[in-house]
Amino acid sequence: AQSVTQLDSQVPVFEEAPVELRCNYSSSVSVYLFWYVQYPNQGLQLLLKYLSGSTLVESINGFEAEFNKSQTSFHLRKPSVHISDTAEYFCAVRSIQGAQKLVFGQGTRLTINP
């Protein structure tokens, strides 16, 4: 079984400031890791994913996440946020074998203040 912990339920930051959203997971088997974003009144959208290879993965809108196997973490970072980044962010894992379901964290609400 897997579990995901997002340590911060809310993160307020000022526009153009850096941000880090933390994610730790627990699993007895190897997993794929994902970050999803949910804008107000919209469905979940995949932001980025780690499957294998380089532990640093990037999205097209400036976010990046680094897989750290020893610390079982997959923190999301952005060096300079914009108002449009205001959303709920969910970290998720999926076993690479067996169960196909995604296991999500509780989410982190990112609020950007001008």
Place this chain on the structure above:
Amino acid sequence: GAGVSQSPRYKVAKRGQDVALRCDPISGHVSLFWYQQALGQGPEFLTYFQNEAQLDKSGLPSDRFFAERPEGSVSTLKIQRTQQEDSAVYLCASSLTRIERGNSAEQFFGPGTRLTVL
């Protein structure tokens, strides 16, 4: 070229009523998932279909919950005798291929149906 659609977007039911929630996956997508998202929580898995076969229903919280996908396309999640604890957003997701070892097969999510049970 539309994404995953769900209907209705909002549903208000009186306790004890039956409800049916519909999901139209992306055309050609083999895999379909249902998740339940309670207020302030992350989505939680309910059930999974590969074509018309329901391969995993381990997340269904009680026998009041029933899902089907008879022709391998549209899916319906039915909740019988709704209770207040059933109030949540119900999310549907689909993916193109069968999810197998070594294939992450991105799941595309619909906007969800917000169910409120009074």
